Amino acid sequence: MNDAISKVLDKLEEQSKKEKSRETQVSAEDRMLAITKETGELINMILRVKKAKNMLEVGTSTGYSTIWCAEAISEQSGKIITIEKNPSKIKRAMTNFERAGISNTISIKEGNALEILTQMKSQQEYFDFFDCVLIDADKENVIKYFDLILSMVSIGGVIITDNMLYPEKYRECMAKYSEHIKKNSKLRTITSPIGNGEEITIRMD
Numbered sequence: 001m002n003d004a005i006s007k008v009l010d011k012l013e014e015q016s017k018k019e020k021s022r023e024t025q026v027s028a029e030d031r032m033l034a035i036t037k038e039t040g041e042l043i044n045m046i047l048r049v050k051k052a053k054n055m056l057e058v059g060t061s062t063g064y065s066t067i068w069c070a071e072a073i074s075e076q077s078g079k080i081i082t083i084e085k086n087p088s089k090i091k092r093a094m095t096n097f098e099r100a101g102i103s104n105t106i107s108i109k110e111g112n113a114l115e116i117l118t119q120m121k122s123q124q125e126y127f128d129f130f131d132c133v134l135i136d137a138d139k140e141n142v143i144k145y146f147d148l149i150l151s152m153v154s155i156g157g158v159i160i161t162d163n164m165l166y167p168e169k170y171r172e173c174m175a176k177y178s179e180h181i182k183k184n185s186k187l188r189t190i191t192s193p194i195g196n197g198e199e200i201t202i203r204m205d
């Protein structure tokens with residue numbers, strides 16, 4: 001990993017730690033709520049093994065997870081589309097992408113993910129398009145996001161969903177999500193205890 005990327009990731013990890021321990025007071029809507037480092041490493045590894053080129057992320061926040069993904073995707077000259085509704089987080093994410101030197105790999109779509117995904121789903125260019133998707137926005141819409149995304153995922157494509165196990169307040173909602181995926185015979189899925197709990201789903205057919 002190059003120095004610029006590693007420096008930005010280190011800084012964001014430090015910030016995330018401070019926010020979690022309440023050492024820094026941040027308003028609810030400005031909290032990073034980032035994936036763990038372990039999850040970043042896992043997704044980076046999946047992207048490398050798949051030699052993934054096209055990635056979609058729902059929930060950019062300040063860009064920590066996006067940078068982990070871009071570090072792998074950039075080696076395949078690929079692209080990441082990432083969706084975020086909070087303008088101040090987008091600003092922070094853009095600064096982080098610049099500092100990490102990976103802005104060219106990332107395209108941010110600003111707005112409500114349900115609306116953006118509905119629009120994208122109707123565009124032929126995204127049909128069977130994404131090799132990998134990370135779902136990490138609001139949890140109440142997670143099944144809706146998944147259903148909108150599925151036709152945009154290529155056969156063999158992977159969908160990773162954060163917060164399956166932690167925070168515990170989401171557990172019931174995320175268990176329903178996992179059950180929803182298991183009903184579809186064209187998918188295989190496991191709930192991994194890595195990080196905050198990651199659902200790793202493969203489109204088989």
Ligand SMILES: C[S@@+](CC[C@H](N)C(=O)[O-])C[C@H]1O[C@@H](n2cnc3c(N)ncnc32)[C@H](O)[C@@H]1O
Binds near residue numbers: 063084111
């Ligand atoms: C858990 S954080 C994402 C963390 C990020 N993936 C990371 O690991 O660095 C969830 C983000 O989703 C955004 N979000 C929540 N609901 C959204 C919606 N309906 N449309 C777009 N973004 C949304 C929030 O503003 C927040 O920044």
